[in-house]
Amino acid sequence: MVVRAAVAGASGYAGGELLRFLLAHPGVRIGALTGHSNAGQRLGALQPHLGPLADRVLEPTTADVLAGHDVVFLALPHGQSAAVAEQLGEEVLVVDMGADFRLTDAADWEAFYGSPHAGTWPYGLPELPGARAALEGTRRIAVPGCYPTAVTLGLFPAYAARLAEPEAVIVAASGTSGAGKAVKPHLLGSEVMGSMSPYGVGGSHRHTPEMIQNLSAVAGERVTVSFTPTLAPMPRGILATSSAKARPGATYEAVRAAYEKAYAGEPFVTLLPEGQWPATASVYGSNAVQIQVAHDTAAHRIVVVSAIDNLAKGTAGGAVQSMNIALGLDESAGLSSIGVAP
């Protein structure tokens, strides 16, 4: 079976990374590629690394253009997916790489995104308990945010095993591609090279309610999240340091066992051997996740560090992985677990 896939928003970073994976996917034929202000341009001028698609021309993002495909990926600015999705047939697999359908709580959505809530779709993080079952056969997928991917995979096993108190503290560093391709002064190379800086401090980052939602669901109780994102001088990668107070009896051995159990058989997540710590370089360009845990017995905290590529497992790779599950394909098709290093 070969499915025909369209990509709305093919000129951005998420769209470009998605095309890199789809080009390597034996079961996908790439159909329409659309853009907004870039419609009419050659893809080669916008994504010069995608040689095989250089002569393809971007079309406008309309339902007419996107119709007639088996799968439609939406890599659009937040708030624009619903209008497109509702014009696509129910038999079409729509994979939303934006935030629009991630949150279950309308009030959370409105508080953090400032627009009416569009709904909730099956959540594309297959490693979460029950997630694969919800993805199998679905025709609508909400791809998780990049930070929530790194943080949820970092912490959920501790909460699933009732080893951590429900107050998580997270500091994460992201490569600049996480901020997208829009030209803003603080994203200039001259500004970011050689510099680290935070943003969205104090609970205001839009990914915070998504982390709370994921961790609370697994924990069976409300988990608070203190989340501080920082911008790091690298194009890709997220390194998330997540911690929570250890519950009484939460020994290092119990923690390690919980993570080993959670990730046994997972094709993309590696709990590293003791003594080895994640590095974003090791997962560069791949769908791989590296995780390591520690138990700080003096501070009584479980500390977890997780590394992903924000554009790959954090966006486009996660999207393809979930598409594979939804369509009954090999979950790893088109994806690699091997980073591009050094």
Added chain:
Amino acid sequence: MVVRAAVAGASGYAGGELLRFLLAHPGVRIGALTGHSNAGQRLGALQPHLGPLADRVLEPTTADVLAGHDVVFLALPHGQSAAVAEQLGEEVLVVDMGADFRLTDAADWEAFYGSPHAGTWPYGLPELPGARAALEGTRRIAVPGCYPTAVTLGLFPAYAARLAEPEAVIVAASGTSGAGKAVKPHLLGSEVMGSMSPYGVGGSHRHTPEMIQNLSAVAGERVTVSFTPTLAPMPRGILATSSAKARPGATYEAVRAAYEKAYAGEPFVTLLPEGQWPATASVYGSNAVQIQVAHDTAAHRIVVVSAIDNLAKGTAGGAVQSMNIALGLDESAGLSSIGVAP
């Protein structure tokens, strides 16, 4: 008055940065420069950015060479300062840029450094309550560690004002110069560029007891510290994200007032205007410190972000600032509060 200063360990990164400041210091004449394996070499071959000293030749690190100076800076590997210092007269100002004399608790020293405790000297962080008085006229100074500088300046005002619970969680990113000039595989440019990775996770980093010591002294109670250092793809800079649960009644206004009070009149520390966050680029090469605070009312935490240059305020700049106080010079002599950006 012009003092004559010797630098033991002039070939390393801390030594080089110190010489950059001393060359700009109107009250200092640079005397002997020593090295260990590099003794006999031209400084120009080792520190090619220090043009005016290019033809100086490194001497061996011996008491004979260091004798006869008004000030001796020790930029030596941990554990080697005591043997040198005890051969220098009590009238000589000895400024130890290593860890040897920072900790007051011998058990802490031995647990984290694995050697006998050498003693405790006045601590060179002038912004701490009471610190300037202890530094004035002293002939022995223990320069703080780079991470403890960033973290202590980030958190002490909250503890001094009794606004934070005594359990601090800190994640900090450091440029690679913090690891020194020793050639180790994981510090190769090919490994660090484009990558973030943690180390010393779970409470094992040697700077942890120093942070606990500083914060506990200010708080008047034992403060636990969960500290995770990470290596960032930049040569210099520390960005520390520090947080603690807010005590009842610790409003944002109270927090901000505490920081304004703590840093009023400080020549090198800036509490940024609301809405502006620190960036390590802004303090690059300078003795400046940028700080910003937030109150996460959903997670009930005070979050502080502080940025320093690890080699400047974090090591050599702090050393010069404390030397200036000890000698009764202008505290800012030789130092700049202006970063080299972009």
Added chain:
Amino acid sequence: MVVRAAVAGASGYAGGELLRFLLAHPGVRIGALTGHSNAGQRLGALQPHLGPLADRVLEPTTADVLAGHDVVFLALPHGQSAAVAEQLGEEVLVVDMGADFRLTDAADWEAFYGSPHAGTWPYGLPELPGARAALEGTRRIAVPGCYPTAVTLGLFPAYAARLAEPEAVIVAASGTSGAGKAVKPHLLGSEVMGSMSPYGVGGSHRHTPEMIQNLSAVAGERVTVSFTPTLAPMPRGILATSSAKARPGATYEAVRAAYEKAYAGEPFVTLLPEGQWPATASVYGSNAVQIQVAHDTAAHRIVVVSAIDNLAKGTAGGAVQSMNIALGLDESAGLSSIGVAP
């Protein structure tokens, strides 16, 4: 057909990149992996990005270990390949990723490498005139150097078409992985980030005679080469700027036509559309080559810029491409022409 491949020198950067390609190659099964000082270690500790091979253990580099494979890749320090190769049977395909068998002139070898010349093997740059014919069915391949790959592909069409005078001037920037994994002070991240510096200036770089050999063969006359390599603050990539005086009558149109003809049908080389210039990011991690040409009518020079990934097309990708030709496999098997960007 599935061939069994051994890799001697699997712990280095070239060896790691080779394994990344071989893991993606449908016709290759990975056999013995060897190291020198690293023998006995888990590959996961040395190449943490190669997840699927993490538990493989390095064996010592001996003929016994390497025997019994269809293909043996040698990623050894210069001068060590001959001793290993001669112990392997003539039916084994030996692919030398070192310099030992690249040069035809023994005097050149001895002048630049300082040891006796080991011989000359078919040269693994398939895009050169006649090269594919020499590679088909061979059991010995000399993989080109990284700089000679970028420079030869940049200039040979101009020389093949008799458009350029035989005095080439080349300045190239390379990522740090080109210097390998050996720990040297000038390769520390602290030294290379934010800095550009030259080395091997004035004709002393070992890749110079290889460029002269390639260009002279195509030109049918002795071509002199002024080559200046520089170290750039990036892990991967070579950007080579090559120029030569235009011969009388060498119009821009003639130059462009020569390059279009030289690269028509080449699976990995792209002559970019007019107005678009190569970037190393566009070929990151891939076997792709980007080339663009200009005719400076004021300075009377043909200027060519070429971009490759030094570890991929410049070493391990080129090795796999030539292996594929030698074994009669699909020339692109295991390789990608899509860069990992941004």
Added chain:
Amino acid sequence: MVVRAAVAGASGYAGGELLRFLLAHPGVRIGALTGHSNAGQRLGALQPHLGPLADRVLEPTTADVLAGHDVVFLALPHGQSAAVAEQLGEEVLVVDMGADFRLTDAADWEAFYGSPHAGTWPYGLPELPGARAALEGTRRIAVPGCYPTAVTLGLFPAYAARLAEPEAVIVAASGTSGAGKAVKPHLLGSEVMGSMSPYGVGGSHRHTPEMIQNLSAVAGERVTVSFTPTLAPMPRGILATSSAKARPGATYEAVRAAYEKAYAGEPFVTLLPEGQWPATASVYGSNAVQIQVAHDTAAHRIVVVSAIDNLAKGTAGGAVQSMNIALGLDESAGLSSIGVAP
């Protein structure tokens, strides 16, 4: 004597660097600071590294605002300086950091800049023969371009001594700040980190006629220049590799002697000892220039590598140095010859 200086264009990179130097200058008091679209904003929001000026507010760039200062620096887009300058009195020292008054040939100006030629002012490269005399007492200074600074200092001694043929080939790498603070897609951090790319290839870069002008004047004959600029993944620095065929009799010793003579006594230019090569890190943030020469006897070329900081000696540092000469101040006032490294 303390002069009062205004800066038109204080929000850009050149303006910011200039202010960094002026703040360190004992003979300068900083007066009006102006911006265009940024007028009315706090400088602290635009130049967060300039702590001491954080509360200054940008005024509009008008003659009224700039009047009443002893010195006016113009850091404006090309083509805008003349209109401002002619409204300032002849007794005011006007230092133009743009290109408007650099070229002597109106046809060159019009061909490369596409607007009417505004005139020619004394050229602010004091190291050139005769330049200091022309700068002493002048009230108008044209600050050289960044690339012409690096290239002219690299090559003029060879031409002054008649050692090189009049056909220069130059490839230079620049940090991204050379492209200014305007937000353009190709200058995003995600695009430039980890990548090298050329631009303005084939003789089209606007700095080309300025190099030709400088070198031809020294050589006493028309020198052609093939110039290829490249964008390097670093915020600052230019590394220029310049070469030309050696004239008969131009031995290495003669070349070295010519450079030693040209730079004897120069406060900011260092001809490095043999065996040591320039690095942009060594001149980071300083007015220093590092130069090294080689004679490639096989290719018969003189090869010179020069390193500067594009914002410092390449723009703002050069401006201050020339201002000092014009006003009869210490030529080094406000400037440093010490780089910020690592």
